[in-house]
Each structure stands twice: as structure tokens, then as C-alpha cells.
Amino acid sequence: MTDRNATEIIVWDPLVRLFHWTLVIAFTLAYFSQEGPFEDLLERMDENWVQNVHVWAGYTIAGLLLFRLFWGFAGPRHARFGDFVRGPRETLRYVWDVLTLRAPRYLGHNPAGGAMVVILLLSLTITVVAGLMLYGADKGLGPLAGLLLDSSEAAIHSIEEVHAFFANLTLLLVVGHLVGVIWESLLHRENLARAMITGRKRA
């Protein structure tokens, strides 16, 4: 055991891990307070309370996204976009290597994981912005209320569609992310989920 500890190093800094798990909780709350298998249960709960959970989960995600953008430039090595954002060709090549079980191991995000991080952040950003717009246009609440209160019904409907589409896309991406994590964990015989908790990986 001491041997193993000696060869493990910190890869994910504490803020990246805090960001990751807070985002997991906030997205879960935001998604399932509006959609999914709990709709019958939600129907029986206090609407304003449910709405507040949804809105504050959304604000939390907005704050987290701003932090991650900043941390992607100012954070330690493996938190930086420069460490894991690769071009499409390299990314697709890596995906092919993953599928054919030849993919090399990366200490930080591999090119496919890095692409997933970027796509997830973008999808979440669109979801949050559309959510804020909807909150302002439909309810007349939030920071965009003054700007969007006079929106037409058609415009509100379109914003609603965008918000729902990207929320669902994000959920789909999360599933893809989980498949990737499990696949890579098996391929390289390491527990990547555990690494996102402890921050440590085999050197």
C-alpha cells in the first residue's frame, strides 16, 4: 500500500474536484426539478419551492461555468484548457484508438475526454443562458426581466425549446461521459471516478 501511495500523484486539484461534484449535484437538481421520472412527485410538491430549487440550481451552474472558464486559464496544469483541448483530427484518431483498445493512457484528460469537457461546458452555457432568458421573458424575473419582458409568445416558445433541447443534450452528454469513464477505466485498469474524488492517479 505504501508502495502504491508513493507512486501516486495529485492530478486533479481540489477546486477542479469541487467544481465537478458541485456541478453534478446542481445539474441533477436542475434537471429533475423540471423533467424526468419524478414529475408525478413534483406535481404534489409546492410549485414555488420546486421553481426556486430549479432557478437556484441554475444560478449555481452559471457561477460554476464562470469559475471553470477562469480556472481553464489560471488553474494548475491539468485544469488548463491548453492541457487537454486538441484539434478534431487528433481527437477523432484518439476515439478510434479507444474503440480498438489501443488508446494510450493520459495523466490529465485524454483528447476525447477533453473534447467532452468543452462540449459539456458549451451545452450547459447555452442551457443556462436560455433558462435566464425564459425566466425574464415568461415570468418577468431574474436579471434579464427588464430586457425581455415584452417578448412575444412565439419568442418565449422558441427560448423554451432551446432551453429544453440543450438540457436534454447535456444529459445525453453526461451518459456519454460516463461510458467514456468506464471504458477508459477498464482499458487502463484504473478507477477514474475515484481519481476525481481523491485527485490522485498512478504516476
Next chain:
Amino acid sequence: MNLRQLVNAAALALVTTAAATTAFAAEEPKAASQPAAATAPATTGITKEQAIEMALKAHPGEVTKAYEDTKKGKKTWEVKIKGNDGKKWEMYYDIKTGELVAEEVD
């Protein structure tokens, strides 16, 4: 990363998140043409029961839910109806004036 760097980074992250959330946290309803909310009691307001009655008159059916909600910056009674026409209606009545603020169908 040493302890000092970590504390600095944590403080920075906290400030960023707090700034973002407070900037977004303007929760006051912004109704375009409303005078500053007077403290006078809503003498001309309508009750939830009156809102339900109005909603049922517009769309006969079964009321599934009725509660206070904000719509277009106004405090409203939202009445949900499973209509006899087979459609799901959502009616919003201004609590202060009784005026129909919005009518939505699923």
C-alpha cells in the same frame, strides 16, 4: 500546489461564484408599468376561488391545480385545467386586478 496557493485560489473561486450569483440574483419582479408597490391592502384583488371560477367559465373542465405564480412580472393566480375539450389549459389572473395576464394551452 502549496497551502497558500490553495487558499488564494479557493478565495478567488468563492469571490467569482459569489459575484456571479449576486449579479443574477435580482429576484424582484419587474413589471414594466407598475407604480412602486404601495403598502395598501389589496382591496380590489381577487381570491383564488374567484380565479378558479373565471378560469372554469373560460374553459369548462377539471381544475388540477391552482396556486400563486409570477407571470410577466405580475403576481397571478395560476389555474390549471384539464378541459372538457381534451386540452390542458393554464390561466393566469392578476391577483390585484383580476385581469387575465396569460392563457396557455398544452
